[in-house]
Amino acid sequence: MSSPFVAHDAAFTEVVGDNPTLDLLVEFDDYPFAHEAGVFFEGPEADSLYITSNRFLRPGSKDEQIVRISHVSLQRTGDGARTAATTVRTELTAVSEAVPTGNGGVNFKYSFAEGAPEEDAVLFCAQGSRTAPSGLYAMQVAGPQKVVLVLSNFFGRPFNSVNDVVVATTAKAGVGSIWFTDPPYGFEQGYRDKPQLPSQVYRYDPVRKSLRAMADGLGHPNGICFSPDESVVYVTDTDWLHGSGETDLSRASTIYAYDVISVSGEPFLANRRLFAMADCGIPDGIKCDLHGNVYSGCGDGVHVWSPGGVLLGRIKVEGGAANFCFGRDGEMFLLNENRLWRAQLGNVKGALLGI
Secondary structure, eight states: OOOSEEESSTTHHHHHOSSOEEEEEEEOOSSOOBOEEEEEEOOSSEEEEEEEOOOEEOTTOSSOEEOOEEEEEEEBOTTSOBOGGGOEEEEOHHHHHHSTTEEEEEEEEEOSSTTOOOEEEEEEEEOOOSSSOOEEEEEESSTTOOEEEEEOEETTEEOSOOOOEEEOOSTTTOTTOEEEEEOSHHHHTTSSOOOSSOSEEEEEETTTTEEEEEEOOOSSEEEEEEOTTSSEEEEEEOTTBOTTSOBOTTSOOEEEEEEEEEETTEEEEEEEEEEEEOSSSOOOSEEEBTTOOEEEEETTEEEEEOTTSOEEEEEEOTTOOSEEEEOSTTEEEEEEBTEEEEEEOSSOOBTTTOO
């Protein structure tokens, strides 16, 4: 049996280590539960993973498309090791209804009551519906898992279908500022009205309530992440695949890189350049490790590029991976629609959490 770890460059071994493994954690065939988000929280007894499903028809309906959000509890043995045998998945029904057509997500800090301290939250992208707004929704991790709408429009014009999000942690990008993408997939897939905005990348400062368009000229801006020092923003353009299911090999299936620069004390995106093109499917979710290597979920698994744009290798799973996330100590969780996989790599740490 061939290895799922396929090297294209000798440096791939430095990423995955000498003995990487790939294990199936959860398999569930009722609907594609493992599609997007992948937001990891480290816990004292069990780690947590929050994921969004792909769209599917609500049971009993002929045309209503829904998304469900799940919590995967990653139990640990006494020595701290994770074990697949005790992994469980719980549907968060109330949260799913409160986050209309959920998609990407990221770790977040949010105050759920006036004057209350900030607490751990998931900031979900909601693609919206015919009756509920697309936007950013914060979900409380502890307690009743309250959901609050954070942002739903650009000065009165509704977002199209907010897709993916990242939160800045440095002064360069603006500590606590929220960067997100907004493609037109909801309209193309039949559950959103005609777009009233271009397909763009936005930045929202929740302290100043400042909202800006940061990048345009993209067909379907999708995944977004920062380099480890947040001097570069990576955005995937999945224009190769339209919401109708139509594909066109002449359209972008591309990762673009932008420099984060300061003009008059405010961040701007400059020097857009083609960083990489996916050879299989589209580069969807995207993350960096602490060495600056760039990972993206593609049509045959997760591809890994060097900071210089060289394809180092890929972690192959049949059916591909729309998204994925890093856990801790070299863990990576691959979202494979009806399956959730865990890859154990070498000494890699995701740049988002640094664990």
